[in-house]
Amino acid sequence: MVEIGVPVGELWSCFSRPDWWPRWNRSFFWVRNRSLDVGRRLLWAFEPIKPHYLYKLPAAAKIVEVEPERRATWEVTAFPGMYARHTYSLEQRSDGRSAFSSWEQAMGGGFRATRRFWFAHFRFVRDRSLEGAQLLEEIYRREGRLDDSTLPRR
Numbered sequence: 001m002v003e004i005g006v007p008v009g010e011l012w013s014c015f016s017r018p019d020w021w022p023r024w025n026r027s028f029f030w031v032r033n034r035s036l037d038v039g040r041r042l043l044w045a046f047e048p049i050k051p052h053y054l055y056k057l058p059a060a061a062k063i064v065e066v067e068p069e070r071r072a073t074w075e076v077t078a079f080p081g082m083y084a085r086h087t088y089s090l091e092q093r094s095d096g097r098s099a100f101s102s103w104e105q106a107m108g109g110g111f112r113a114t115r116r117f118w119f120a121h122f123r124f125v126r127d128r129s130l131e132g133a134q135l136l137e138e139i140y141r142r143e144g145r146l147d148d149s150t151l152p153r154r
Helices: 008-015 018-024 107-112 115-143
Strands: 003-004 028-031 043-046 057-067 071-076 083-092 100-109
Touching: 003 115, 008 018, 008 083, 008 100, 008 115, 018 028, 018 043, 018 115, 057 083, 083 115, 100 115, 107 115
Parallel strands: none
Antiparallel strands: 003 100, 028 043, 043 057, 057 071, 071 083, 083 100
């Protein structure tokens, strides 16, 4: 979790645009969705966990929970025997600040057989997500808003 100097409403308005995630979160290469809607499929591709690895990791998930300005959760079944649940959470703090966190849980035989890779991948996503939230704070401090015109281009 990181605490950043961005009001939770402003952070949510940026976070709730998944197609903007690659612009501030370096774990994402591409995201198709323009919104977070319960029951919809979330489609994206991850960057490799190390720059010299030559892959992009496609992913699809079902969005199972969206609480505006609080959290979004999706469930992934990457392959048989692999189930993962990922939640990003936002919390309002005092003085226009908010907290941002990333949490992942995985299980199944397929996960256990490849857990070394998945643990590295989950750490990569968590760390890039928290770094990205700090980047959003820098942008907000400089620009006073987080939107299409203030976020960096890929």
